[in-house]
Amino acid sequence: MADKKRILFVGSFNPPADGRIGGQYFACRSLIDSDLKDDFDFLLVDSTLDTIHVSSVFLRLHKVGLRVLRCVRELLLSDVDAVLLFSSSGLSFIEKGSVGLLGKLLGKKVVIFPRSGPIIDNVKRSRLYRSYLSTVLRSCDALICQSDYWRGFFLSMVPEGSGDKLVVIENWLPDxxxxxxxxxxxxxxxxxxxxxxxxxxxxxxxxxxxxxxxxxxxxxxxxxxxxxxxxxxxxxxxxxxxxxxxxxxxxxxxxxxxxxxxxxxxxxxxxxxxxxxxxxxxxxxxxxxxxxxxxxxxxxxxxxxxxxxxxxxxxxxxxxxxxxxxxxxxxxxxxxxxxxxxxxxxxxxxxxxxxxxxxxxxxxxxxx
The missing domain is CATH 3.40.50.2000 (Glycogen Phosphorylase B;)
Structure with a gap:
């Protein structure tokens, strides 16, 4: 049997400290608990927030830095084939995007899945943020969109003719x-x-x-x-x-x-x-x-x-x-x-x- 493809998966895997489970945790957890694990070797880096309550960016920066360093180590030392990034908006996309850019620099396949509505507001408020987001999207091998609405939004940020990399996978529920x-x-x-x-x-x-x-x-x-x-x-x-x-x-x-x-x-x-x-x-x-x-x-x-x-x-x-x-x-x-x-x-x-x-x-x- 051929070796499984090893995928560095950055997302929410551990329940938050306050027990308030959100959609990001469910989405990530449901995938790694499924029979996908029979086909792929997932190397997990957890990015779960401590609480669903809105927290200061400055309070989160320390953990962001530690996670990025962990990802750098895994990309360099763990024989990773591909990177799968589940992202929110704001700082979360900046963090996951940086891991994706590094992954591409090291010759890895990269898939990113932005899953937050306020990313539209981030783009409207900041040209720099829009430019960064566009750079990440252009560099990745696939961008997962939560619906046709989101595919239309992201389509304007990738080069003409690159629409095939935008894949729609709507959110899901167990039976x-x-x-x-x-x-x-x-x-x-x-x-x-x-x-x-x-x-x-x-x-x-x-x-x-x-x-x-x-x-x-x-x-x-x-x-x-x-x-x-x-x-x-x-x-x-x-x-x-x-x-x-x-x-x-x-x-x-x-x-x-x-x-x-x-x-x-x-x-x-x-x-x-x-x-x-x-x-x-x-x-x-x-x-x-x-x-x-x-x-x-x-x-x-x-x-x-x-x-x-x-x-x-x-x-x-x-x-x-x-x-x-x-x-x-x-x-x-x-x-x-x-x-x-x-x-x-x-x-x-x-x-x-x-x-x-x-x-x-x-x-x-x-x-x-």
Whole structure:
């Protein structure tokens, strides 16, 4: 039997210290725990953040330096054939990009997978960052894009005729995350409050205050709704204060959701996803896989995941009024929920299964 191809894989493999597991950890872990390990020898360098809470760049620099040095050592001494880099935005892409550039300098095949919406903001704010990102993308052998939306974004940063190196692999879920049994049932006439879900980090850039403002608008209009907020982040105490100060009776903060996740999510009628930027949010996949339709801002791969009016509603970023209007549309025509639910499950089952992602990764890595 031929020796396995050795791949230096830089990503998130160890659970964060605070136990708050994110999409990057799941993505990396699910690949190395799959039967890909029978075909490839993965040399792992962990880049998991200590916490999902936003932390200072200066606090992270020390660990970044140590990781880069570890990668340099492995590239020089471990007979590596290829480099696979899972990156976020900001400092994360700078770090992973530097490893990729070094890998190319040493004659290695390099694949990079940027997985964060704010990378668009990084490019808009800084010409230097855009130039660096373009240099990394041009030098790598393959760039994995989370959706067609992201392929279009990155296409402008590689030379004309280099589009073949841009490979789309949408985020994925294991079969255990999908709804068991039949289709989720909704009442044809709402004889109870419409149950609304916020399932995301509790941060300003995740749109938590847009969500709360929408709930205020709904309460003032007399809409028969009740909402629960699940998540953790730097704005938790401020969110509790907002709810209390505005006497928001239709909204409750529940904390981090870990136990009985499928049962809890399935109990809701509609998820409101209010992020200001996203790559391809796993939270949305989890919700849709359980048949819960979504009202989401037009961000990142959400533009590919949701077709407004077919399997959910899309609204503009930072638009509480549009969010409230979408909820009113469902209240006026609750039959939409059944249609959206069925089509949401169909969409995710068709394109976002773990087995399909593994097949695509095997093909990509084997071809290097």
């Amino acid at each position: 255990a995350c999908f709804s068991e049994g039949g289709q989720k049932a909704y009442p044809q006439v709402m004889d109870r409050p419409l149950r609304l879900l916020y399932f995301n980090r509790i941060e300003k850039r995740k749109g938590i205050y847009d969500f709360l403002e929408a709930m205020l608008l709904l309460e003032r209009s007399g809409a028969w709704v009740e909402a629960k907020i699940y998540g953790d982040g730097s704005e938790c105490e401020n969110v509790k204060r907002f709810i209390a100060e505005h006497q928001l009776k239709n909204t409750e903060y529940m904390g981090w959701l870990s136990a009985d996740k499928k049962e809890v999510i399935s109990s809701f009628d509609l998820c409101l996803f209010t992020s200001h930027s996203e790559g391809f949010p796993n939270a949305l996949l989890e919700v849709m896989a359980l048949g819960v339709p979504v009202v989401s801002c037009r961000v990142g791969a959400v533009n590919d995941l949701i077709v407004s009016g077919r399997n959910g509603f899309l609204v503009d970023v930072e638009s509480p009024g549009q969010i409230a209007q979408a909820v009113h549309a469902v209240l006026r025509e609750p039959a939409l929920l059944q249609e959206f639910s069925r089509r949401s499950v169909e969409r995710v089952k068709q394109a976002n299964r773990l087995d399909d992602a593994i097949t695509k990764f095997r093909s990509l890595l084997s071809a290097l």
